[in-house]
Amino acid sequence: MKEIEDAQKIRRTVIDCFEKAVLPGLTEEERKTNLHFVVVGGGPTGIEFAAELHYFVHEDLVNIYPSVKDLVNITVIQSGDHIMNSFDERINSFAEQKFRRDGIQVLTGHCIPSVSDRLINMKNKATGSDDSMPRGMVVWSTGVGTHPVVKDFMEQVGQEDISEMFKATDKDNSGTLTIEEFQDPQVELYLKNKHLFDVASLLKDTDGSDRLEVDIEGFKLALSHVDTQMKSHPATAQVATQQGAYLSRCFNIWEKRKDNPEGPRKFRSGGGHEVHPFRYRHLGQFAPLGGEQAAAELPGDWVSMGHSTQWLWYSVYASKLAGAHDP
Numbered sequence: 001m002k003e004i005e006d007a008q009k010i011r012r013t014v015i016d017c018f019e020k021a022v023l024p025g026l027t028e029e030e031r032k033t034n035l036h037f038v039v040v041g042g043g044p045t046g047i048e049f050a051a052e053l054h055y056f057v058h059e060d061l062v063n064i065y066p067s068v069k070d071l072v073n074i075t076v077i078q079s080g081d082h083i084m085n086s087f088d089e090r091i092n093s094f095a096e097q098k099f100r101r102d103g104i105q106v107l108t109g110h111c112i113p114s115v116s117d118r119l120i121n122m123k124n125k126a127t128g129s130d131d132s133m134p135r136g137m138v139v140w141s142t143g144v145g146t147h148p149v150v151k152d153f154m155e156q157v158g159q160e161d162i163s164e165m166f167k168a169t170d171k172d173n174s175g176t177l178t179i180e181e182f183q184d185p186q187v188e189l190y191l192k193n194k195h196l197f198d199v200a201s202l203l204k205d206t207d208g209s210d211r212l213e214v215d216i217e218g219f220k221l222a223l224s225h226v227d228t229q230m231k232s233h234p235a236t237a238q239v240a241t242q243q244g245a246y247l248s249r250c251f252n253i254w255e256k257r258k259d260n261p262e263g264p265r266k267f268r269s270g271g272g273h274e275v276h277p278f279r280y281r282h283l284g285q286f287a288p289l290g291g292e293q294a295a296a297e298l299p300g301d302w303v304s305m306g307h308s309t310q311w312l313w314y315s316v317y318a319s320k321l322a323g324a325h326d327p
C-alpha cells in the first residue's frame with residue numbers, strides 16, 4: 001500500500017464484501033464467508049489496520065447493513081507467538097487482551113503458504129499440520145516493501161553503479177584507488193563500529209595481506225564486505241525523515257564545496273566541509289490499537305498503553321504536521 005488509491009481500493013473491497021453478503025438467496029455460511037476479513041501479519045501495521053477495520057465496521061457499516069451485523073469476523077494471523085512482537089511484551093499482552101475483548105480473533109504460530117479463491121490456507125508452525133478457513137477479504141501486511149519507482153531505479157543502477165562510483169572516486173584516473181581516495185563516510189562508520197582504525201585493515205586481500213591500492217575487483221569486494229556488516233534500519237517514516245534530512249545536509253555541503261572547496265577553518269579537525277556518516281536516532285514507537293487507545297514504547301524502557309497514550313500519539317502527530325523550517 002503506497003498511494004491513496006491503494007487505501008481507496010481497500011475501502012471499496014470492504015464495502016463490496018458487505019454488498020455481496022446482503023445479496024438475496026445466500027446461505028448464512030456464504031454471508032459469513034463474505035464477511036470474514038483476514039489480516040495476515042500481526043505487526044503494528046496489521047494490528048492498526050485490524051483495529052481500524054473493526055471500528056469502521058462496527059461504528060459505520062453495521063448501520064447501513066444491519067441484517068448482517070452479527071456475521072462479521074476479523075482474524076489476524078501471525079507467524080510468531082505474539083502479535084506486535086517488535087514491542088515490549090507488556091504491549092503484546094495488552095493488545096492481545098484488547099483484541100479479545102473487541103471480538104477480533106488472533107491466530108498466532110501460523111504461516112500462510114497460499115490463498116485460494118474462497119479459502120485461506122494455513123500451516124501450524126508447531127505441529128506442521130495444514131488447515132484452511134473460508135475468507136472474504138485478505139489484507140497482506142507482513143512488511144513494508146520498496147516503492148516500485150525506487151525498485152526500478154535500484155534495478156537500473158545495479159552493479160554498473162560500482163564502476164561509476166569507482167571512476168568518480170579514482171580522482172587521478174590511475175585505475176586503482178589509494179587509501180585516501182577510498183575514504184567514505186559510511187566506510188568510516190563501519191571501521192569505527194568494527195574498532196578498525198584505518199582503511200588499510202579493510203583493504204586486506206583474500207590472503208589477509210595488506211594492500212595500499214585496490215583495483216575495481218578489490219573495490220567491489222571491500223564494498224560487499226562493508227554491506228554485509230551494515231545493519232539495515234526499520235522501514236519506518238522516522239528513519240525516512242532522518243535520512244531525508246541527512247541527505248539534504250549532504251547536498252548542501254556539496255553545493256558549498258563548489259564555491260568554497262577549502263571550507264571553514266576548524267580548531268579541532270583539519271577544516272573543510274565535513275560529511276558525517278548517517279546515524280539513526282531512535283525516538284521510540286507508537287501503535288494505535290483502535291477505540292481511542294494506543295501503545296507507546298519510548299527510550300529509557302518507558303512503556304505506556306491506553307487512552308492517555310492515544311492523546312500522546314495525537315500530540316506527537318499534530319506537532320509533526322506543522323513546524324518552522326528553513327526554506
Ligand SMILES: Cc1cc2nc3c(=O)[nH]c(=O)nc-3n(C[C@H](O)[C@H](O)[C@H](O)COP(=O)(O)OP(=O)(O)OC[C@H]3O[C@@H](n4cnc5c(N)ncnc54)[C@H](O)[C@@H]3O)c2cc1C
Nearest residue numbers: 001002003044045144147149234235236237238239240241
Ligand atoms: C500501511 C502502512 C503503514 C505504515 N505505518 C507506519 C507507521 O505507523 N509509522 C512509521 O514510522 N512508518 C509507517 N509506515 C512506513 C512509512 O510509511 C515509510 O517508511 C515511509 O513513508 C517511507 O518514506 P519515503 O519518503 O521513503 O517513501 P514514501 O512515503 O512512499 O514517499 C514516496 C513519494 O514518492 C511519490 N512518487 C511515486 N512515484 C513518483 C514519481 N514517479 N515521481 C515523483 N514522485 C513519485 C509518491 O507519491 C510518494 O509521495 C507504514 C507504511 C505502510 C505501507
